[in-house]
Amino acid sequence: MAQQVFPGRFTASVERSDVTVFLIGMRANKWWQVGRVMWTASRMPPMLQHLMTHPDAGMLGMQNWFGRTTLLLTYWESPEHLQRFAADREAPHLQPWRDFMRxxxxxxxxxxxxxxxxxxxxxxxxxxxxxxxxxLAAATxxxxxxxxxxxxRQRLGR
Structure with a gap:
């Protein structure tokens, strides 16, 4: 699906005192072990679906990139929101993390x-x-x- 391109110069307007930036990803170290790589990769979509349907969890927005090393860039209301999601037994993060570690x-x-x-x-x-x-502009x-x-310099307020 094509995204609308906005001609010209734009910035992000953030109406809060701070923003929490969370980068997360995975790397296929032994790419030939496709089953393990796919098992790990398949754990992220349910987490993102949960976060997108539960705005009270505190994720403001996200962007992602795929390759041997993946990157998911997310913006959060606060570190507390992020930590609460990570530790929530009802959210789809804690058990997959425990499974991975085990x-x-x-x-x-x-x-x-x-x-x-x-x-x-x-x-x-x-x-x-x-x-x-x-x-950040899409998240705010x-x-x-x-x-x-x-x-x-002006955008930084200096």
Whole structure:
């Protein structure tokens, strides 16, 4: 499905004091062990479906890329929302994580990784030129760049 491209320059308008950025992914270390790789990869879609249908969980938006190393970029209301989802026995994360740690961790077949950043909005800067609504702008508000926002320094508020 084609996404609408917005001609011109846009930025993200974030109406909160900070945003939590969570990067997560997996790497097929032994790509020929297709069953283990696919088992691990198949655990993410139910999590994303749950998060998209439960906005109270706190995920604001996401983008993903696939390859030998996958990357899922997500934006959250707070680290507490992210941690609450990760530990929720009713959500589709905790049991797959336990299963992975019990059966695949240490085999070297599939690697998993994540990084979490809590970023004050005064330290955020984003620009999108001739792009669909993307990244932080898709997770918050996608707005045209106007007067006083033309440079990265201005968008950072410095």
């Amino acid at each position: 059966t695949l961790q240490g085999t070297g077949s599939v690697g998993v990784w994540h990084e979490t950043y809590q970023v004050p909005t005064k330290d955020l800067e984003a620009v999108y030129v001739d792009m669909p609504a993307f990244g 508000r996608h707005v045209p760049i106007g007067e006083g926002m033309k440079t990265a």
